[in-house]
Amino acid sequence: MAEFQTHEHDVLVIGAGGAGLRAAIEASSAGVSVGLLTKSLLGKAHTVMAEGGMAAAMANVDDRDSWKVHFADTMRGGQYLNNWRMAELHAQQAPDRVRELEAWGAVFDRTKDGRILQRNFGGHRYPRLAHVGDRTGLEMIRTLQDHGIHTGMTVYMEHTVAALLKDGNKIAGAVGYDREKGQLRVFRAKAVVLATGGIGRAYKITSNSWEYTGDGHALAYQAGADLVDMEFVQFHPTGMVWPPSVRGILVTEGVRGEGGVLRNKDGKRFMFDDIPDNYKPQTADKEEEGWRYVTGDKNARRPPELLTRDHVARCINREVKAGRGSPHGGVFLDIAWIKEKIPNAPEHIRKKLPSMYHQFKQLADLDITTTPMEVGPTTHYIMGGVKVNGDTQMSTVPGLFAAGEVAGGLHGANRLGGNSLSDLIVFGKLAGEHAAKYAKENGVGQVHQDQVDAAAKALLAPFERGASAESPYKVQYDLQDNMQALVGIVRKEDEMLKALDVIEGLKKRAEVVGIAGTREYNPGWHTAFDLGNLLTCAEAVTRAAIERKESRGGHFRDDYPTKDEKVFGTFNTVIRKGPDGKMQLERVPLTPMPQHLKDAIEQEKK
Amino acid sequence: MAKATFSVWRGDKSAGAFKDYSTEVSEGMVVLDAVHQIQAEAAPDLACRWNCKAGKCGSCSAEINGMPKLMCMTRLNTLDLSKPVTIEPMKAFPLVRDLVTDVSWNFRVKKTIKKFKPRKPDAADGTWRVHNDDIERPQEMRKCIECFLCQNVCHVLRDHAKHEEFIGPRFFVYTAALEMNPIDDENRVDDLKAKHGIGYCNITKCCTKVCPEHITITDNAIIPLKERVVDEHYDPLKKLLKVFTGK
Numbered sequence: 001m002a003e004f005q006t007h008e009h010d011v012l013v014i015g016a017g018g019a020g021l022r023a024a025i026e027a028s029s030a031g032v033s034v035g036l037l038t039k040s041l042l043g044k045a046h047t048v049m050a051e052g053g054m055a056a057a058m059a060n061v062d063d064r065d066s067w068k069v070h071f072a073d074t075m076r077g078g079q080y081l082n083n084w085r086m087a088e089l090h091a092q093q094a095p096d097r098v099r100e101l102e103a104w105g106a107v108f109d110r111t112k113d114g115r116i117l118q119r120n121f122g123g124h125r126y127p128r129l130a131h132v133g134d135r136t137g138l139e140m141i142r143t144l145q146d147h148g149i150h151t152g153m154t155v156y157m158e159h160t161v162a163a164l165l166k167d168g169n170k171i172a173g174a175v176g177y178d179r180e181k182g183q184l185r186v187f188r189a190k191a192v193v194l195a196t197g198g199i200g201r202a203y204k205i206t207s208n209s210w211e212y213t214g215d216g217h218a219l220a221y222q223a224g225a226d227l228v229d230m231e232f233v234q235f236h237p238t239g240m241v242w243p244p245s246v247r248g249i250l251v252t253e254g255v256r257g258e259g260g261v262l263r264n265k266d267g268k269r270f271m272f273d274d275i276p277d278n279y280k281p282q283t284a285d286k287e288e289e290g291w292r293y294v295t296g297d298k299n300a301r302r303p304p305e306l307l308t309r310d311h312v313a314r315c316i317n318r319e320v321k322a323g324r325g326s327p328h329g330g331v332f333l334d335i336a337w338i339k340e341k342i343p344n345a346p347e348h349i350r351k352k353l354p355s356m357y358h359q360f361k362q363l364a365d366l367d368i369t370t371t372p373m374e375v376g377p378t379t380h381y382i383m384g385g386v387k388v389n390g391d392t393q394m395s396t397v398p399g400l401f402a403a404g405e406v407a408g409g410l411h412g413a414n415r416l417g418g419n420s421l422s423d424l425i426v427f428g429k430l431a432g433e434h435a436a437k438y439a440k441e442n443g444v445g446q447v448h449q450d451q452v453d454a455a456a457k458a459l460l461a462p463f464e465r466g467a468s469a470e471s472p473y474k475v476q477y478d479l480q481d482n483m484q485a486l487v488g489i490v491r492k493e494d495e496m497l498k499a500l501d502v503i504e505g506l507k508k509r510a511e512v513v514g515i516a517g518t519r520e521y522n523p524g525w526h527t528a529f530d531l532g533n534l535l536t537c538a539e540a541v542t543r544a545a546i547e548r549k550e551s552r553g554g555h556f557r558d559d560y561p562t563k564d565e566k567v568f569g570t571f572n573t574v575i576r577k578g579p580d581g582k583m584q585l586e587r588v589p590l591t592p593m594p595q596h597l598k599d600a601i602e603q604e605k606k
Numbered sequence: 607m608a609k610a611t612f613s614v615w616r617g618d619k620s621a622g623a624f625k626d627y628s629t630e631v632s633e634g635m636v637v638l639d640a641v642h643q644i645q646a647e648a649a650p651d652l653a654c655r656w657n658c659k660a661g662k663c664g665s666c667s668a669e670i671n672g673m674p675k676l677m678c679m680t681r682l683n684t685l686d687l688s689k690p691v692t693i694e695p696m697k698a699f700p701l702v703r704d705l706v707t708d709v710s711w712n713f714r715v716k717k718t719i720k721k722f723k724p725r726k727p728d729a730a731d732g733t734w735r736v737h738n739d740d741i742e743r744p745q746e747m748r749k750c751i752e753c754f755l756c757q758n759v760c761h762v763l764r765d766h767a768k769h770e771e772f773i774g775p776r777f778f779v780y781t782a783a784l785e786m787n788p789i790d791d792e793n794r795v796d797d798l799k800a801k802h803g804i805g806y807c808n809i810t811k812c813c814t815k816v817c818p819e820h821i822t823i824t825d826n827a828i829i830p831l832k833e834r835v836v837d838e839h840y841d842p843l844k845k846l847l848k849v850f851t852g853k
Contacts, residue, residue: 041655042713043752044663099733105722107744107787114728114735132745138662139748149713150721157710180702209657243634249660359660362679364634473646517651520618521703524650 004186004452009035009154010439011432012174012189014161014216017045018137018421019404020195021144022428023435027193028151030436035187036148037156037176039211043145046197046209047424050137051252051355052121053129054425055418056094060111061118062126062298067091069125071597072604074419076278077123077308078383078412079553079563081229081572084593085390086410090419090426097425098130106143108132120257120294123308123416125282125604134252134353140421159185161215162529163455164192164223164400167445171223171399175455179526182519184456188447190439193431194220194386194402199537201530203379203488204480207239207250213530214537216406220386221536225395227575228408229384231544232554234415235489237312239378241330246363248378251333251356253417256305258352259294260335262316263372264324271304274315279307291341310414310554313377317489320376330376336369345369377489381420383411383554384544387574393431399438403431413553462515462528469514472528479506479534487542492558496546503539510535543585544573610687612640614652615694618703626690631682637693638666638677641705653704661818664753668705669694674755674816696758709754715773718801722784725791740788747783747827749819752776756813756823762806772803775813775823782827785834795838798831807832
């Protein structure tokens, strides 16, 4: 039997990005004992990478905005597969959550009359994103971190969770290890909040860091929870494409919000060629009108560069495939052109997009104030995730909650830019609140030694096989190549069936990977452990994508290129672990929407 | 493709040495790419911290050819690859293993600084009115990504190990951001003098030189804070007033 150090909390939060921190703050303030566990150091989570801003209908810049418009925009962007209750709560509560950040020390950019400034973003009808230049995520995580450390929570930095523990059907805690010493730890808890982010490392070209290995998705799945909408992966249209070592790093949508335009190698603004019907009434058909929109003309319609991410990504993909791309397989994103329109353009660009300026200057030797960038789609976000109750954020497993990217539902088939940061603080708060409530109402479950031992055995197995066995890095690279090539931005049935075969083969290889060295801060060991989670997520994405024989949002099928409302517009895909241990898939019909929300959507279609 | 040699520090608290690894170099590569390649090809247990790989999280701080830098933002074409490139951990913090150091002291220090305390809101709806001119300075300080390179090069910490008496440049920047926040109402000046050792800083500006976010740490954070301490504690008129009022 392996040796364990045991910790006990009322609420255990796994993941310390925006959602995890916000959940931990809320649970702490409800007076329960909170443990916050993070794979990295505090304040390094992927939230720091968020650039553009957080969407909230505060109506500081355009007073026509309201929660109903934000709700309707979110539903339209998600192609109506969203959990409407989450979309409603999100639109209603985001403004208060943003203002709360200011009361905790965040320093937002301001309007002329001194209020929080809001900027334009894809799919949002009015300027809605509260922001801090192009480093909004850093501001959010630092504000939550600096506030959180004074609320009494215990932070476990550089800890990884290997499995959730259950007592009967209820959650009882988690088992994992600390990175520094490699010691095994048991965390007893009455309630667990998953806030682990996404699965981007299953793909080769991604904007996500090493942490994004789908831990929460896989932990929940293994614990018997339902996953919803797993076929919907967001490929952000603008990642860096050159040089090779930075391929995939995000270029904020804020560039387009500030007037940046997309051109192919012939200099043509190709986005004007393909505007979806349901966005035509709100989209500019002339370049001149698009410019007026980004400079604040309330009578102008938005330029097609600010259509939803799924659509823009596919248009870029099409240009590249048709041979009209840039030299390194992307297209051109040009912000430098605004010098034709405004004086001091270089200074303006550096002020509005400082980290983009810095990123290109340093990593690509390119000055964005004078030269167009080369960009292409990059795996960015998963809309699907743990299926939760919209009001409480509790999963189908009692005592297990989820918030942020790991939770599914809010974004439907496609997420609007800016809705992620607001998602974190709205649902982080709700998850923390309800997890604390659940912990007060329920006793602590029993920890069953057999579950702990099984997790320990699986964790330590790669050491026993040693360095002569297969390298975990090789298996990870092969998985990334497979998902990129076969379950990427454009999908086909036969390719995805092939992907499932490849995943089966990789699972067998993952079972026999081996590593050298000790348990102390050993990245090879961590990579070996991550494989299981990545493979579970890859399989879930692939199975759900095969099931949805239509194109919608982030999911595009070459063999079914149109949307099929009659059949596929009526359900969500749900994935769970079957009694035989195999992955099961179910079509779960959408819940009927109340009349007042239908009215809000109809109102905005005009 | 060309190959380059990287001399990487391997070891833990008890013992260690530089070990040479040769790996292929391609266009645009940064030092962190080379470390990842070495992990995948030759040393899977080579310990190194990293996250965003875009200069935004501040995890991958190290000393490259003796210079404190972020590995993810140091391009190989800025280094002389005709001889081995040395990569070693930060020196001002205890070693964990290889390139990873124990930076937990920084997190403990932050807790000792009085937290943000908002003043009364300006508007009836509980919000504040703040002008763009007033946020430029605190926003500069809030760009900090907590890479701790400034702490690493500060001689008060690195050479004199005054970790118990001196909070270091990172936390003067943090304090400055709070003090300059137009909504904050707390006073941290007494602590700066009595608890946080601001007097130890003799403005050698090493911190400013290594900041990957180009924060003018010494001029815009530390010197203004030193001035506040002087105003509060060493102003002769105020001192005289104190004698009479007893405050």
